[in-house]
Amino acid sequence: MESLKSGQRAFVLSGGGARGYAHLGVLKAYAEHGIVPKAIAATSAGSIVAAFIANGYSTEDVRTIFREYKIGLSMQWKNWQVGFLSLKKLEHVLEQTLRYKTFEELNMPLYITATNFETGNQQVFDSGNIIPAVLAASSVPMLFQPVLVDGIQYVDGGLSSNLPVEPLRGKYDDIIGVHVNPLTPFNASGGFLFNLERTLHLAIRESVQKNKSLCSEFIEPAALGHFGMFDFSRFEEIYTAGLDYTRSILSETNITYHR
16 A cells, blocks of 8 residues: 555545535645645546546635636526537546646546446546546436547446446555435425436435445535536535534544644
């Protein structure tokens, strides 16, 4: 295993749709205590944040990019059909803003996970072009068409492991898992969006429970249960929920490293 310098940790960033914005708040709080990523494994929404952080952007830089480009989705449910949303906007933003487009150019190891749509197995991307890996990891079934990478169809990595600690096991002693999908209260009269979201949460719940035990620290801001995975307009609230929760946890443990 790699011995990390004081204040360096390997991070795992889960998927979560709009709640993925909370990753920026969590990372900001850790940075305030001198704790920064040495390596990142991520999927779905977490992979978008991870791609920017691994490119050397600060959390504030990423917030600015998200605001400027309005990264998120404008949901239109009329004339619904499978794969009716597009990842073209996200692809454009990544092409325009990522400084480094390949894993090999990065200054830290980055592992992005997607799900092989044929086999259901987890696929770890850690070499070659970053952008197709992020798109594949973020392709939620029923909302987006599967993403083709090297002739293979991939969908959202959260379906095979929404807290993808697997690429880090055996490489790093200290792993911080960040999960932004606390199970929301059940609503028997919930509509289509609620039912879709809950179905996805239940599908990934078991893998998260197993993998969080493999992390030396586990962060899951409870307040995120008040937000849906499609609440992209509530970006700042979601960011603040991640920031405030993590600040409170780190203050209680009184962990600070000086780099």
